[in-house]
Amino acid sequence: MTIDATMVGRSYAAAESYQVGREKIREFADAIGDPNPAYRGVDAVAPPTFAFMVGSLALEQLLNDEELGLRLDRIVHGAQKFSYTRPIKAGDDIAATATITTVRKAGDVEVIMYETALTTVDGDPIATSTSTISHNRADA
């Protein structure tokens, strides 16, 4: 099957919550070359784009939906936006849920928007990530 506009609204929860550790935050900050002291130590907050990594656990579930027929190696990330209620911090236990919000088709290319809600496991909002991806089905 292939993705189409009738699949807007489908939601995918990450299989498990994501436990944020301060050493993972440090590793991520090091990997983006950011020496900001806010990203280190016992009270560490995560760099803004750390939210994408946490959200990708929900994306994984979306890509596993065989009815959508999407392949990771045919996807290009077109745009990305985050809205933060508060920063992610060490010790957070985060639930991620991705919801398809738009599907547009142009020939072999499907432009898909999905929104990923990051909350505490108790449902308190942390951040929302909005992603636009293009999936190219040519020769698929």
Place this chain on the structure above:
Amino acid sequence: MISVEVGTELPPLTVTLRRDDLVRYAGASGDFNPIHWSDRMAAALGLPGVIAHGMLTMASAVRVVTDWLDDPADLVEYGVRFTKPVVVPDDDKGVTVTFSAKVDKLTDGRAEIDITAIAGEEKVLGRARAVVRIP
């Protein structure tokens, strides 16, 4: 932060990305898409070479804003479009990306900031914009 007005320019930032930076980001982020480390796989997709993770460019770009803020937690919104791939050559020099930013709008305790990202002569991000709380 001393004074913020429309047109205030934030201190620019220049970042150099080499292949080992992409490997490190792949490991830290879990994004092992081979277009970020294999010339062969990048070429198979019609890319001019191995390209940086868009999310790595996005992470670098927002440093212009978070370096300027006293507290990175004052960032409330941040978005970009990935308009041009950042090609990272397999040499010691890597690619240099320069980020600059300017306050575009001020509204009830918030500043809207436009960010520009240039690699070589080309803009690599479009509509890169951050919204921050200001005192």
